[in-house]
Amino acid sequence: MQNLYDVIIIGGGPAGVGAAVESSILGIKNILLIEKGDNHSQTIRKFYKDNKRVDKDYKGQEINLEGNIQFIDGSKESTIDYFDKLLDQEKIDTAFNNEVESIEKANDVFRVSTSKTGYLAKIIIVAIGRMGRPNKPDYKIPLSITDKVNFNLDKCSQGESILVVGGGNSAAEYAIGLSNSNKIILNYRKEKFTRLNDINEKMIWDLQKTGKLSLALGVDIKGLESENGDVRVLFDNDTSLVVNRVVYAIGGTTPIDFLKKCGISLDEKGHPIFDENFETSVKNMYICGDVATTQGGSIALALNQAYKIITHAFKK
Ligand SMILES: Cc1cc2nc3c(=O)[nH]c(=O)nc-3n(C[C@H](O)[C@H](O)[C@H](O)COP(=O)(O)OP(=O)(O)OC[C@H]3O[C@@H](n4cnc5c(N)ncnc54)[C@H](O)[C@@H]3O)c2cc1C
The missing domain is CATH 3.50.50.60 (FAD/NAD(P)-binding domain)
Incomplete structure (x- = not known):
């Protein structure tokens, strides 16, 4: 029994x-x-x-x-x-x-x-x-960079340049946490943060002021490409940048x-x-x-x- x-x-x-x-x-x-x-x-x-x-x-x-x-x-x-x-x-x-x-x-x-x-x-x-099941972007992630494109912080290591994608508290907290030991760019498709709690919002702006974090606001990603093992991120305003890693926190x-x-x-x-x-x-x-x-x-x-x-x- x-x-x-x-x-x-x-x-x-x-x-x-x-x-x-x-x-x-x-x-x-x-x-x-x-x-x-x-x-x-x-x-x-x-x-x-x-x-x-x-x-x-x-x-x-x-x-x-x-x-x-x-x-x-x-x-x-x-x-x-x-x-x-x-x-x-x-x-x-x-x-x-x-x-x-x-x-x-x-x-x-x-x-x-x-x-x-x-x-x-x-x-x-x-x-x-x-x-x-974290939300994933609509565009295809090239197979050669799937280990460089993540949905949590498990694979991040010190010294990497990392693009964190998202406008919520999870994205903000990833960016804040990583900014001590990494070059961080926080990307949100809207011009302004509307969903951050006061503490996170203040920390993000303080880190930006002291140069510990950069912001890419009001611009959306339209695709990713592999570039010598790194990730080239293509934005919808026809600019692009190369980073070691991309971390999505989009819910x-x-x-x-x-x-x-x-x-x-x-x-x-x-x-x-x-x-x-x-x-x-x-x-x-x-x-x-x-x-x-x-x-x-x-x-x-x-x-x-x-x-x-x-x-x-x-x-x-
Ligand atoms: C980056 C980040 C920062 C946060 N910071 C804070 C904070 O400072 N303070 C705060 O209060 N909240 C914070 N939160 C929110 C908080 O983590 C969640 O509200 C909380 O974890 C919810 O608890 P839960 O038990 O409902 O779900 P979860 O913590 O998600 O736990 C669910 C568990 O169920 C397991 N599971 C799922 N499916 C199955 C299955 N089929 N069989 C067996 N097991 C399964 C999962 O593995 C997991 O361990 C944060 C969240 C994130 C993402």
């Missing part, structure tokens, strides 16, 4: 870690946290630059933490350490390197199929984030196919439908964190959602 978990949480980011830890604090014993990466918090590990500042009130959204997790301002490293500590303290069962492929429900029990095996659960929390999309496969109803824009307790159209299946947020997700917001879900799921 397979173990029947009280709750299985899919995705080990802040939302998933929060849900697992809050369940344990509430006294639930049979909890499993499934994560496709080799450890929890893949978005933080892969998309945050080393030593990045992590703000609790991210993008200026002031959030009062409602649950038991005392998340505070810190760095990429202190945030990961804190989540490590919480998972250890609560002795949460984890299944890493395990990508959930589908979830089916029969007789009030969920069967979760992963890349490795299958599990059974009474309650499911889908906390898969939005970063799984990510909700993993619609996965949600559909789980049987979760979506609205006409493809956003998942859920009630005030984050319960989806499938009873006892909840959705938590960035995947449930159409804009402006944050760690604190994900932790509050997790607390609300657990309180509802086990006390109703």
